Amino acid sequence: MKITDAKVFVGGPGKNYVTLKIMTDQGVFGLGDATLNNRETLPAAYLRDYLVPNLIGMDPRNSEDIWQFFYRGAYFRRGPIAMAAFGAIDMALWDIKGKLANMPLYQLFGGKSRDGAMVYAHATGADLPDLMDSVARYVDQGYKAVRVQCGIPAMPTTGYAVPEKTGGQGDFITDFSGIRPKIEIWDTDRYLRFMPTALAEIRDRFGPELKILHDVHHRLTPREAAAFAKEVEPVGLFWLEDPTPAEDQDALRLIRHHSTTPIAIGEVFNSVWDCNRLIEDELIDFIRIAVTYGGGITPVKRIVDLAGLHHVRTGFHGAPSHSPISMAAQHHLNAWAPNFGIQEYLVLGTPECDALFPSDHAMHDGMMQVSDAPGLGVDFDESEAARYDYKPGSHPVVRLEDGTMWHY
Structure with missing residues (x-):
């Protein structure tokens, strides 16, 4: 069993969801979420430009090895951008694994x-x-x-x-x-x-x-x-x-x-x-x-x-x-x-x-x-996704009354 393709979608109703869809040669697909609030384009780019090209041809059942491949294979590790991208891949692979077993993940x-x-x-x-x-x-x-x-x-x-x-x-x-x-x-x-x-x-x-x-x-x-x-x-x-x-x-x-x-x-x-x-x-x-x-x-x-x-x-x-x-x-x-x-x-x-x-x-x-x-136990409608585009936004920042930057 091999991964044949993977797509990244950015957008949603009132939110810039980052959705990963991994396809296989047996017609089974998996879904993952890489949404990084107010920095959504960054894990999306990491997925498209670096991670997805490496996924093609891998066996999606080997989710542990694939996670280690991306985590240990990166000299500069961790951080929210990388981990959100890795998280989306891992979720999608577990989704595929559950579908192959015909079981919900908790089983x-x-x-x-x-x-x-x-x-x-x-x-x-x-x-x-x-x-x-x-x-x-x-x-x-x-x-x-x-x-x-x-x-x-x-x-x-x-x-x-x-x-x-x-x-x-x-x-x-x-x-x-x-x-x-x-x-x-x-x-x-x-x-x-x-x-x-x-x-x-x-x-x-x-x-x-x-x-x-x-x-x-x-x-x-x-x-x-x-x-x-x-x-x-x-x-x-x-x-x-x-x-x-x-x-x-x-x-x-x-x-x-x-x-x-x-x-x-x-x-x-x-x-x-x-x-x-x-x-x-x-x-x-x-x-x-x-x-x-x-x-x-x-x-x-x-x-x-x-x-x-x-x-x-x-x-x-x-x-x-x-x-x-x-x-x-x-x-x-x-x-x-x-x-x-x-x-x-x-x-x-x-x-x-x-x-x-x-x-x-x-x-x-x-x-x-x-x-x-x-x-x-979640599906994804690509025709619905086509209705939404990325829209930039931000969280507030916090200052004290004297103007000092403070913790958000």
Whole structure:
């Protein structure tokens, strides 16, 4: 069995998805996702110009050897561009493998460990009453876990993933008006004065059963993060996400020494080498690495196994950075993983997105039900893909009030 061709598509409804389709001489094809948010043309070019020409003629069943060929064969390793491209290839090869076996991928991993995987939604508000309304809507829909982000009083701009006005949309933060990013202004002192009280009020209103998550988005120093994590312990957060910049792994040690608040980190990680110390030293409770940015199913499954040895659970990234293809790969890992924790889930199911990526994966009452179709369980309609072109966009950047660049 040989790979005969591979195509790369860039575009989608309101998003520049990077989709890889690998074809074989037996008519079986596989799909992968290489979407790198706001840098989408870079992994697409890497695939087209360097990786796909090497794929032609390879046996797609040898997914382990092919992954090693690209990873070890590159002198300059890792990084989000390369790993997203490798991840797309690896997903597509696993998709082919599942189709050949006539099994959903979770069966190839060892079968299901659960009937459904708990997901969490994103509740946002320009102010606290607005956020409370957003949380209530998700609770009414059956969600058991909700991430909460709130505008900070007197902050010059609304802050990370928060709508600019009451009732607005704060989840999708790519600005397609141009490549130059907008500037958000951040004030740590205002945040630290407001957010612990806001989290306590959310807990008081919604009671002990709702799982509450909060994302700091790398914006605190280690000392500030340790103090914040200690202060919010009575809230009983399900997790505190990205309290400090992810590059400094020792920062998590300071937080751990001062607080028992669960810590989730890793959505910007690209390999086991970014997180092995955090896992082995048990400085985190949830690993957030994504199948796309982590280089595919093959290496991420190894990270899940390592995490399971150290009481660390999964919490895969699931923002709009990922297409339904990579989300499907994560659904299968979630169904299998003995140390599953939770899955981030932003609703992608618009009619346009469903037409581009038909799938039987389904979410009911806050639980993801994985498809039993062979392989990933997601298809790709090339005629629909022809409707979309690449459109440049950007995330905001962050400055302090005095103009200092800060962590996005």
